[in-house]
Amino acid sequence: MKQKIIVLGKDHTNSTGIAQTMGREGFPIIAVLWGANKGLVASSKYVQRVYTASSPQGCIDLIREKLSSEQSVIIACCDDAAIALERNRNVLGNNMRFGYTDGKWSIEELCDKKLQVKLAAEVGFDVPWTSSPIESIDDVPEFVPFPCITKPLISSQGFKKDLRVVRSKEELIPILKNLLEHTKRIILQQYIERDFEISVLGCGLKGGEVVIPCVENKLTLYPKYVGLECLANIQPLKNMSIITPIKNLINKVGYIGLFSVEMMHSKMDDHYYFTEINLRNDGANSLVYKYGVNLPLNHFEDLCGIPLTQFNVFHPGYYIWEMHHTLSLIRHEISFFKWLKEIMKSEGLLLYFKDDRRPFFKQYLNWVMSILHIHRKNTYK
Secondary structure, eight states: OOOEEEEEEESSHHHHHHHHHHHTTTOOEEEEEESBOOOTGGGSTTEEEEEEOSSHHHHHHHHHHHTTTSOEEEEEOSHHHHHHHHHTTTTSOTTEEOOEEOSSSOHHHHTBHHHHHHHHHHTTOBOOOBOOOBSSGGGOOSOOOSSEEEEESBGGGSOGGGOEEEOSHHHHHHHHHHHTTTOSOEEEEEOOOEEEEEEEEEEEOTTSOEEEEEEEEEEEEESTTTOEEEEEEEEEOOOHHHHHHHHHHHHHHTEEEEEEEEEEEETTTOOEEEEEEEOSOOTTHHHHHTTTOOHHHHHHHHHHTOOOOOOOOOOOEEEEOHHHHHHHHHTTSSOHHHHHHHHHHOOOBSSOBTTBOHHHHHHHHHHHHHHTTOSOOOBOO
């Protein structure tokens, strides 16, 4: 019997994607979740069992108590999961394998966007102007290049709605006052007038090699300016001006595991600007699987000392992150004809697998139930 894969994170698409991509490879899937109970991960036929707790540390304690007797690979599906694993690296035991850093900075420290930008500049990326952390209105620098974006300093300490494009000082102050009520530290980052965004998907290996098979070109977003992808194009990545600094960054921080690097392509100077790196599984990996690459499988093989599967049959194409794409139509961010045209040109959807359709329909059912106010807003305990 194959080793178990433990999916650690929240009940969302990132976790579901790992269950689907690794479950289809024949691995037994155990999910350990906290946060809002959406039933999304549990709806996948590949998930054999779901354990729940009220916090990331509670999930780690649960793994130690119930799952540590057998060899397993744990795949972190959000920042808090990766941080919790690294904090408990010395107590989880030899049977548990997972991503980690082996350098000067911990994953928790590397979630700091200000530090990310500093390190990115050192290894050769073009980077946007980024402010020091802002904890009060008094911390706003005198010079701010507008337009700029507001971001939580640590992604897991904020929300997607905290990403706001701001075009003047008069607009900035009331927005910051509102954000600082629930997000303790904010940074301002120069907004790159871009024609598209990219997400480079990869895996750092124990021997220092960095696998970067493809790039996700984010062609449309929801919400429009600072959202998640609706339509994207998966392509092989051959641009060494992007590949080289990414490999330098992964090696500089000594990271072993799945990652994604987000960048913006400026239509003003034709440069790619680094915006952030995610040191954990990226939700798009479930889509890349449909185009011939399984990075989570390579991550598993590397952790277990198994020769890496070579994915030579890679066929690029368009895909749609279906929930965001539907919302962009409902909120009138794209027309019906554009929405339909994008669907017709697409070759894949994020959560739709013919042999595992329930997660695809579950996400829409959850949304409809929330609109009708009949969905129970309970959390895992």
